[in-house]
Amino acid sequence: MPDSTPDTAAPRLRDQHDYLRLLGARISGTAANQMLMVALGWQxxxxxxxxxxxxxxxxxxxxxxxxxxxxxxxLVDRHDRRWMLVGSLLLQAVVASVLATGSAGGWVDARWILATSVLLGIARAVQMPALQALTPSLVPAVLLPRAVAASSSVMQGAIVIGPALGGAIYAWASVAGSGHLGASPGAVGVYGVSLLMLLLSMVAVALLRYRARFERTAAASWDSVTAGLRFIWQRPVMLGAISLDLFAVLLGGATALLPIFARDILQTGPRGLGLLRAAPAVGAVVVGLWLARRGIQRHAGAWLLGAVAVYGTATIGFGLARTMPLALLMLAIAGAADMFSIVIRQSLVQLETPDDMRGRVGAVNSVFIGASNQLGEFESGATAALLGPVGSVLLGGAGTIVVVLLWWRLFPALARRDRLRAE
Structure with missing residues (x-):
């Protein structure tokens, strides 16, 4: 919990030491997760x-x-959020250790990868609401929009480092390694490094000086568990912002198909796959750093809708790209546009949510984000099986633009929203 700030001095983000410690944990944990996804996808x-x-x-x-x-x-609203987050990181560490052992022994197959992916989904179910609820508890409210931008930028920086490092380790270890017949030394190297980074993240979170500032909520009941859903449903601006991200990324995401583009279309290997996965985060980092300094002062709703339209357009550009530089550029533009959406959406949600509701509201937000990412990957794979990878990406990008036009009409309060904080 941040110390009270003297009236004579404005609070500064760099003075919020526990928040900075959480940022370090996010860098390590997010990079490790991205490395896991590179290895999982390629394997x-x-x-x-x-x-x-x-x-x-x-x-x-x-x-x-x-x-x-x-x-x-x-649970996040009833228990210490630090230990909820540590538990989710521990489960991911278990997954990394199992996959490293299995890849070294040559007994990991698609069924094992799918089973451990289920465990990763459970870990994320806890991790995302815990993270979203922790951040506002570690900084003053006046710094929250900048803290959200800085956190998102750091996370995107980790998404740059993680895939690029994971792809490089996979390629290097595949050449240098040897072992059991059927073993995958490249995957072993990536899973091993991911395990170490997850352990470092766990230690950083455990050291946070955080105390809950609200009373325990009531025992679990249907009304209590679904309170976050009702809270969002009653606020059209918040509902429009979250659902816009859901449908846009559900349709426009091409992450699941990157292994196909890397190997079959752009004729590159695991190192190239790492670069493709990192490219959106490069654009996101640039925009995130700018937003952390400047912020969005006016026309927040228009910025949000426009950014998602650019995201869909860049997705179409990636689907049409046949050279690595052009593909990387389109993905970087998509990542930059997505960062505008992330910062505006997260700021709106966190500024309008009381502290004793942050876990449950963050959980609903996590469901929407998870649907847009994981379910979007399934949608991409399914449509690629029918239309081919290029057809799938082009259809998704066009669908994203259609969603923006519909949301402009369905959620006029969102389109007219000027300031991030309600006036």
């Missing part, structure tokens, strides 16, 4: 050569998140 496609299998990995992570996130939000 399952190497085993199956199937776009459908890539989609199933996303579905395997989405379904447990859908089932467990709302109850997890209730």
């Amino acid at each position: 399952v496609y190497d085993i199956t050569a199937s776009a459908w299998a890539l989609g199933l990995v996303g579905l395997a992570q989405f379904l447990p998140a859908l089932l467990f996130t709302l109850p997890a939000g209730h």
Whole structure:
């Protein structure tokens, strides 16, 4: 919990030491998770050569998140958020250790990857609401929009580092390693480094000086667990912002298909896959750093809708790209546009949510984000199996633009929203 700030001095983000410690944990944990996803994607496609299998990995992570996130939000509001976050990181560490052991022994197959993907989905069901609820508890309210921008920028920076590092380790270890017949030394290297980074993140979170500032909520009940859903449903601006992200990324996301583009279309290897996964985060980091300094002062709703339209357009550009530089540029533009959406959406949600509701509201937000990411990966894999990878990406990008036009009409209060904080 941040110390009170003297009236004579404005609070500064760099003075919020526990918040900075949480940022360090996010860098390590997010980079580790991204490395895991690079190895999972390349390994399952190497085993199956199937776009459908890539989609199933996303579905395997989405379904447990859908089932467990709302109850997890209730738990986050009733228990120490640090230890909820530590528990989610520990589960991811278990997954990394199992996959490293199995890849070294040569017994990991697509079924093992799908099973451990379910565990990753459960871990994320707890991790996302815990993270979203912790951040506002560690900084003064006046710093929250900048803290959200800085956190998102740091997370995107980790998304740059993680895939690029994961792809490089996979490629290097595949050449340098040897072992059991059927072993995958590249995957072993990535899973091993991910495990170490997750352990570092756990230590950083455990050291946070955080105390809950609200009374325990009532025992678990249907009304209590679903309170966050009702809270969002009654606020059209918040509902429009969250659902816009859901449908836009659900349709426009191409992450699950990157192994296919890397190997079959752009003719590159695991190192190139790492660069493709990192490219959106490069654009996001640039925008995030700018927003952390300047912020969005006016026309927040118009910025949000416009950014999602640019995201859809850049997705179409990526689908049409046939050279690595152009593909990386389109992905970077998509990531930059997505960062505008993330910062505006998260700021709106956190500024309008009371502290004793943050876990449950964050859980609903996590369900929407999880649906847009994991279910979007399944949608991409399924449509790629029918239309091919290029057709899937082009259809998704066009669908995203259609969603923006619909939301402009369906949520006029969102389109007219000027300031991030309600006046």
